[in-house]
Amino acid sequence: MRIGFLGLGAIGTPMARHLAKRDSLTVWNRTTERAADFARLHRARAAGTPREAAAGAEVIITCLPTSREVETLLDGPDGLEAGLQPGALLIDCTSGDPGTSRRIAQRLRGRVSFADAPVSGGVSGAEAGTLTVMVGCDAEIFERARPVLSAFGKRIEHLGPVGAGHAMKAINNALLAVNLIAVGEGLAALVKAGVSAGTAVEVLNGSSGRSFVTEGLVPERVLSGRWPQTFRLALLDKDVGIARAFAKETQVEAPLLDLAGRILAEARAELGEAADHAEIIRLIERRAGVEIRG
Ligand code: NDP
Numbered sequence: 001m002r003i004g005f006l007g008l009g010a011i012g013t014p015m016a017r018h019l020a021k022r023d024s025l026t027v028w029n030r031t032t033e034r035a036a037d038f039a040r041l042h043r044a045r046a047a048g049t050p051r052e053a054a055a056g057a058e059v060i061i062t063c064l065p066t067s068r069e070v071e072t073l074l075d076g077p078d079g080l081e082a083g084l085q086p087g088a089l090l091i092d093c094t095s096g097d098p099g100t101s102r103r104i105a106q107r108l109r110g111r112v113s114f115a116d117a118p119v120s121g122g123v124s125g126a127e128a129g130t131l132t133v134m135v136g137c138d139a140e141i142f143e144r145a146r147p148v149l150s151a152f153g154k155r156i157e158h159l160g161p162v163g164a165g166h167a168m169k170a171i172n173n174a175l176l177a178v179n180l181i182a183v184g185e186g187l188a189a190l191v192k193a194g195v196s197a198g199t200a201v202e203v204l205n206g207s208s209g210r211s212f213v214t215e216g217l218v219p220e221r222v223l224s225g226r227w228p229q230t231f232r233l234a235l236l237d238k239d240v241g242i243a244r245a246f247a248k249e250t251q252v253e254a255p256l257l258d259l260a261g262r263i264l265a266e267a268r269a270e271l272g273e274a275a276d277h278a279e280i281i282r283l284i285e286r287r288a289g290v291e292i293r294g
Contacts, residue, residue, distance in 0.1 A: 001023045001024065001058055001059060001148070002023070002026075002056055002057045002058050002059075003023045003025050003026070003057055003058070003060070003061065003148065004025075004026045004027075004047070004053040004054050004055075004057035004059075004060040004083075005025060005026070005027045005028070005053070005060075005061045005063070006027070006028045006029070006050055006053055006061070006062045006063070006064070006073065006080065007062055007064045007094070008027060008029040008034045008035060009063065009064075009065075010123055010230055010231065010232075011119065011122075011123055012063035012093070013038065014123060014126035014127045014152070015063065015093065015119070015126050015131070015151075016038065016042075016061075017042060017127075018129050018151040018152045019061075019148075019151050019152070020038075020042040020043050021043070021151075022151060023151070025042075025044040026044065026045045026046075026047050026052070026053050026057065027044050027045070028046070028047040028048075028049070028050055028052070028053035032046070032048070035047070049078035049079075049083075050073050050078065050079055050080040050083065051077070051078045051079060051080065051082045052078075053083065054082075054083030054085070055085070056085065057083075057085070057088060058087075058088060058089065059088065059089045059090075059091060059144075059145075060080065060084065060088060060089070060090050061091045061092075061093055062080075062090070062092045062093065062094060063092075063093040063094055064094050065094070065234075065235060066096060066097070066238055067094060067096030067097045067100035067101060067104075067166075068100065069094075070092055070094055070096060070100070071100055071104055074104070081107075081108070084108070086111050086112070087112070087113075088113070089112070089114075089115070089141065089144055089145060090104075090108065090113070090114050090115075091114075091115050091117050091145055091149070092104070092114070092115070092116050092117065092118075093117050093118060093133075094118065095118040095119075095166070095169045095170070095173065095235065095238070095242075096116060096118065096166050096242075097170070097242045098116075098136070098162075098163030098164070098167050098242075099163070099245075101114070101116040101162050101166055102162050102163050105162040113138075113141045113144070114137065114162060115135055115136065115137035115141050115142065115145045115162070115165070116136040116162060116164075116166045117133050117136075117145060117149060118133075118134055118165050118168075118169035119131040119132065119133050119134075119152070119169075120132045120172055120173075122230055123230040123231070124230075126152055129151070129152050129153075129154070130153075130154040131152050131154065132153065132154065132155040132156075133149045133152075133153035133155070133156045133157065133165075134157055134159055134164075134165040134169050134172075135149070135156065135157060135158050135159060135164075135165045136161060136162045136163050136165035136166060136167075136168075137158075137161070137162055137165075138161070139158070142158040166242065167242075167246050170239050170240075170242035170243040171243050171246070173236060173239035173240065173243070174243035174257050174260065176212070176213070176236070177236055177239070177240050177260045177277075178256060178257070178260045179211050179212070180217070180277065180278070180280055181260060181263055181264075181280060181284070183204075183211070183213045183214055183218060183281070184280060184281035184284035184285070184292075187218070187222075187281075188284050188288040189288075191291070192288060192289075192290045196294055197222075197223055197292045197294035198223060198294030199294070201218055201219060201223060201294070217278055218281075221276075221278045222278065222293075223294050224293075225293055227276060227278065227279060227282070228276065229274070230276060231276060231277050232273065232275065232277065233268055233271060233276060233280060234273045235277070236264060236277040237261070237264040237265055237267075237268045240257060240260050240261045240264055243257055263280075267280050267283050270283060
């Protein structure tokens with residue numbers, strides 16, 4: 001299949017690598033050297049413009065920070081929309097927002113099909129090809145998208161119409177954010193009181209407080225003091241913002257999500273755009289005057 005892939009960031013790159021192994025792939029990236037490097041290392045062609053990446057492709061995949069960048073990418077004579085061939089399928093793997101995706105689907109209606117298909121599982125899941133993919137589109141479009149998404153996805157779920165994938169993803173990441181903050185606060189208090197961080201995490205993981213954060217993120221990043229950069233805190237902040245807007249839209253009071261959003265926005269301002277999401281715990285440590293290691 002001829003596929004165009006736009007957005008070779010931390011997660012987009014390993015996703016595109018899987019497609020390069022089995023499809024005829026053209027890649028585009030804003031920083032053009034990244035696309036050129038990718039094409040040199042993998043079986044793929046680098047396009048000079050979004051239009052060129054879409055030209056002749058049956059399926060086009062975008063993976064950018066927010067829906068805003070995806071919508072903007074469509075514009076202009078060298079934009080994505082100018083290159084989309086009639087009958088093509090645009091799959092947006094960005095963790096975007098439902099409203100913008102509905103607007104994009106409407107804009108392309110009758111010419112090009114659209115699905116929102118954000119992913120979960122992190123960079124390691126993308127490398128292993130085991131991502132969970134949350135899809136929003138019509139049923140027949142889902143059947144076209146599924147075999148493409150299977151290149152990097154293991155669990156591929158149809159959640160509902162356009163926007164449903166984004167809503168699901170935003171709620172998932174909002175839960176990650178709430179847990180990350182709460183685990184950081186709890187561990188900081190325990191360590192300050194003299195409990196060993198390693199023992200505290202082992203106890204949590206054998207008890208009802210265990211989670212993805214205590215079983216994976218904390219041992220790998222916090223206890224080890226490694227702090228790898230895989231998923232930017234700025235992107236998690238964006239996801240919580242989408243979840244808050246979704247709760248508002250559905251008229252659900254969500255004070256906990258509101259608070260998580262405020263804490264993340266503050267952390268983003270303090271740590272900057274490049275900081276990894278787990279570094280929120282570093283900030284909690286700094287404020288508490290303690291290190292959670294072990
Ligand atoms: P990165 O910040 O690593 O990469 C962002 C990509 O978008 C880069 O290719 C960047 O290009 C491009 N980009 C940024 N701004 C623009 C713009 N204005 N116009 C065109 N291209 C632009 O992000 P990730 O790869 O980590 O994330 C991508 C999406 O996937 C996000 O929505 C994120 O929330 C989601 N996600 C990320 C996960 C992760 O573990 N990293 C996990 C699950 C979902 P350039 O190279 O020029 O900077």
